[in-house]
Amino acid sequence: MIPNWLLQRSLLTPERIALSFEEEQWTFKEANDKAHILAKKLTANGVKPRSRVAIYAPSHPDIIWMMYACMHLQCEMVLLNLRLTDKELAYQIDDAAVDFILVEDLLVGKLPVNKVPSLTFNEIYTSHEEGFILANEWDDDQTMTIMYTSGTTGYPKGVRQTVGNHVSSATSSVYNMGLVEDDCWLCTMPLFHISGFSMLAKSLLHGVEIKLYPKFSVKEIVNELLAGTVTRMSVVSVTLERIISELEARNAKVSPKFLTMLAGGGPVPIDYLKRAEQLGLNVSQTYGMTETSSQTATLSSTDALRKLGSAGKALFFNQIRIDGAEKAFDQGEILIRGPHVTPGYIGRFSDKSSQENGWLHSGDIGYLDDEGYLYVVDRRSDLIISGGENIYPAEIENVLVSHDAVREAGVCGVENEKWGQVPNAFVVLKERVNVDELLAFCRGHLANYKVPHQIYIVSELPRNGSNKLLRRKLKELLNKE
């Protein structure tokens, strides 16, 4: 059992700042009070304790209060990615079998046609209230969040993250990075991602402030870094580079009060690391996934240049091993174990186990060096990471082959200066069609970041003896074209 985070935090440090947004600030007591009232309003609208509720809203205090209200109701929150298309949203809402959709008013029109009752934030705010039984403590095993992650089959899987998963992640984070008196996370990460949501968990558990930005705004962020008004931040390579460039343009060093720049979504190029060092910016590279409720390994900034390309070492409460490896540097699938690992999936994958003998099979290939540092060699199932978003080739391929003119499709990631990687597609046609039409078709079915940057028409796709698509060979095709 774990004390209800909101009640406990509001009891322990009621007057400490929980959230800043633009010119406004809220204490933990205010945050808890807001959440409590909203939970009563949700109750008045039929939301029951432990209901499963989808949330569809941009980064703004309102989505945080709604999430906190759902926590009080012990709801399972399905966090919908704002970039999803109509069809992707419909799939997730259907697969999760949610009881309600909480939606920001301006986004109502973007919801797909469906049979689930939806409540707009305005409807909730202006509702009357009804009492409910407030839980003083929560089960470790209680599912708190569900986040969809694209699977190797092309069908996104709803990953359950429990109260215990989030607590373990937040604790491992502190054991790794420390916790100081005026800690403050600058949040520009989407709150529907584990990278963003994990900051809310940290805020409530550690009692630290979040400065929320609705989106990545490099000038404002750099102002904070220079002023030392924040201490930690999460980025991906593409946003890190923009911050570094802005600092260089201003010819300024970050405040020594700023402690950690946590960089996820693949290794950071050496050039960025060297420039960051010049600027006094401590970059800690991390490795994690939705299934591990955020970080599972972290490379401290002091090791950044000595262990280039490494994702660091396991956090304290978890273990990492390489499947089949007998010695250092042997490559194999990265296996992860610990209290931060999801117990499993919901919906159509609910009977698919996430673990084997307690070990999560990440699908990623890597090795451990002789000092125990993890190196990720190849992303799981040809995963493409573009600006921090995960893209599975199979999902795009499924869309392409659903077009009448396409017989076969293969997708791979291609290096891109701005986004790290972008997807490119190769198609074998059944009948004539032009590329622009295929791109438009993709845009109708896929979130923008998943739409291939290039589609090549080819006569055949590289396959192995058993006719399995060899996605890694697609890049070689590119060079031949």
Add this chain to the structure above:
Amino acid sequence: MIPNWLLQRSLLTPERIALSFEEEQWTFKEANDKAHILAKKLTANGVKPRSRVAIYAPSHPDIIWMMYACMHLQCEMVLLNLRLTDKELAYQIDDAAVDFILVEDLLVGKLPVNKVPSLTFNEIYTSHEEGFILANEWDDDQTMTIMYTSGTTGYPKGVRQTVGNHVSSATSSVYNMGLVEDDCWLCTMPLFHISGFSMLAKSLLHGVEIKLYPKFSVKEIVNELLAGTVTRMSVVSVTLERIISELEARNAKVSPKFLTMLAGGGPVPIDYLKRAEQLGLNVSQTYGMTETSSQTATLSSTDALRKLGSAGKALFFNQIRIDGAEKAFDQGEILIRGPHVTPGYIGRFSDKSSQENGWLHSGDIGYLDDEGYLYVVDRRSDLIISGGENIYPAEIENVLVSHDAVREAGVCGVENEKWGQVPNAFVVLKERVNVDELLAFCRGHLANYKVPHQIYIVSELPRNGSNKLLRRKLKELLNKE
């Protein structure tokens, strides 16, 4: 499951300093290597994984390496208090039914006659080695330590503290006090007490250094505080006062690098708090007991003067409530709940539950104010706390009435400038005996700190209608004498 602390810490931060003692230092890798070798030597001497092993040694690196070796072997360590008499030691060794006693060579002669095989540190160090199966991870429920605490019945109870208890305590501590890069605990607390042992747990879990002192040496301690070479320390009122006086004598302020002076064992007098503030010394008062594996509530130094006499608020992962209280300020027994609470006792109390519906009954009386701050009004069962050591009146009374000349005995605590409290005794005689003889008798049966400072001969003891001894009335007798 929790990773083997020693292996994980040695993997994560092998080169960081684990322990300093006098002029020597050891890294976490060295500590783990030492422990591993000693575990093999213990194995060669018949100690098996999960054996129950008593440890009897002073504060010195050797006892730490022995404890760490026992951790590798997943032994249940019964930590014997150095101040116990022959008879008290014999009781604990017998009650715990230990398989082995590990004893520092100079203390062999102090062990009572018993049938348990003992191994001196020197025997272990000079032994050959034998392999054993090293566990990579430990069960949360595995008992790591057993510490005897005097009970209300006068018979000390062996309190089990599990791996999970210690982890939870160390985590709550960080959530409360933070964790900084160069954290270092100055340890003058006995390692057989939870106050000292919990520092070892913190060191391994958080990866922080311990500077070990074999005893409380005020000049050396103050040197460290002034130099900022340590960041945290645990004290009781009596040692705090000596530190304050020494700082005042030197007319010096502590280094701002020193962060937390954790004061346990009863409230700190206001005079000390005010003087500490003048010296820049941040005193955090705590409330805890052997059954809660160290701290359960802590008052931050910023609240020290505003909430005089309070023990602060619950740490994050636990809850405190007052039995039967309906509103703030209602007094009752202090109940505690959380993952840091012992699962129970061993030996003759093994069937006595430590909890009721998940709540530990502390036996202490207290209240929560309107902001949730805990105030301890009366110690459990007239507990006397003398220089940080717990003394139960019943234990002393049992000894006194075992003397041929004594019919009845009653013991209570009396305020004492140096020790906080000391025990005083009242006896009703069967036959003539002089007080010096009774004192000598006590010294033969009780650790020195438990021997009454005064013994008064009286004609009757204050009792209630059902003839129950009213220990609180004993003090009034004192005033009448």
